[in-house]
Amino acid sequence: MITDLKPMFEERLEAFRAKNNGQLPSRVLVYRDGVSEGQFTTVVKEEMPEMRKAFLKYSTPQKAYNPKLTIVICGKRHHTRFYPMDAASAAHDGNPKPGTVVDRGATAVYEYDFYLQAHGGLQGTTRPTHYYVVHDEIGIGSDQLQALTNDISYMFARATKAVSLVSPAYYADLACERGRCYIHPLLQGISDSGTTGASGTENEEVMQEAKRLWRSDKSPNGVGGTLKDTMFYI
Known part of the structure; x- marks a missing residue:
C-alpha cells in the first residue's frame, strides 16, 4: 500500500491549482495500479481516507472542499484472454481489434468492472487490462468510463499508438522506477x-x-x- 499518501495528494492538488488559475478540481479520478484483488478493500478503507484528509486541507469555515472521487484499480496480472469470433472482428494478427471492451460474461456479477484491450498486439496473444471500480462518486456511466479509459491509453508520450495500461498508471510505474534507480x-x-x-x-x-x-x-x-x-x- 502507499505510504504518506496524503502529502502526495496535496502536492498534486497544488500542481493542478497552479496550472488552473487557482481553481481546484471538482472531480478526481484515480487509476490505481499494483493492487491484488485481495487488497481492494484495503484501498477503500486505508487509502481513500488519506485522500479525504488531503481534501480537508483546502476546506474553509465558509466552504468545505469535497470533490467527487472515483477510484479505478487496474490489473494486468490475470489469465483472461479474448479471441474474435469471426474474421471481420479480428486484427491482422488474429487478436481482437484495439479498443475491444468486455463488460459481460467474464466480469463480476454484482461489481463494476470491465476488460479493455486498448492496444494492438505486437507479438503473440494480447492481454487485456482489467479495470475494477471500487468507489464511484462521480457517477460516470460505464460506456463513458470505458471510452475515457481507452482515450487516455493513447496519451502515453513514448508511443504513437495506444498502450496496454492506462497512461497515468504507466507514468506512475516510470516515476517509481526512476526513483528506485536514485x-x-x-x-x-x-x-x-x-x-x-x-x-x-x-x-x-x-x-x-x-x-x-x-x-x-x-x-x-x-x-x-x-x-x-x-x-x-x-
Whole structure:
C-alpha cells in the first residue's frame, strides 16, 4: 500500500491549482495500479481516507472542499484472454481489434468492472487490462468510463499508438522506477551511515540518506529546479 499518501495528494492538488488559475478540481479520478484483488478493500478503507484528509486541507469555515472521487484499480496480472469470433472482428494478427471492451460474461456479477484491450498486439496473444471500480462518486456511466479509459491509453508520450495500461498508471510505474534507480545503493543495504534499521533514530538516518541520494540537498522535496513540476522521468 502507499505510504504518506496524503502529502502526495496535496502536492498534486497544488500542481493542478497552479496550472488552473487557482481553481481546484471538482472531480478526481484515480487509476490505481499494483493492487491484488485481495487488497481492494484495503484501498477503500486505508487509502481513500488519506485522500479525504488531503481534501480537508483546502476546506474553509465558509466552504468545505469535497470533490467527487472515483477510484479505478487496474490489473494486468490475470489469465483472461479474448479471441474474435469471426474474421471481420479480428486484427491482422488474429487478436481482437484495439479498443475491444468486455463488460459481460467474464466480469463480476454484482461489481463494476470491465476488460479493455486498448492496444494492438505486437507479438503473440494480447492481454487485456482489467479495470475494477471500487468507489464511484462521480457517477460516470460505464460506456463513458470505458471510452475515457481507452482515450487516455493513447496519451502515453513514448508511443504513437495506444498502450496496454492506462497512461497515468504507466507514468506512475516510470516515476517509481526512476526513483528506485536514485536510491539503489540504499535498497541494496549499502548505507554511508552504516544503518539500515527500521526503528527510531536509525529509520530517520536512513530517510535522510535517501533524501541525499534523491538530491534533496538541491530541493527539500526531491528533484528541484525546473524539473520539479515536469514529467522528467519519461
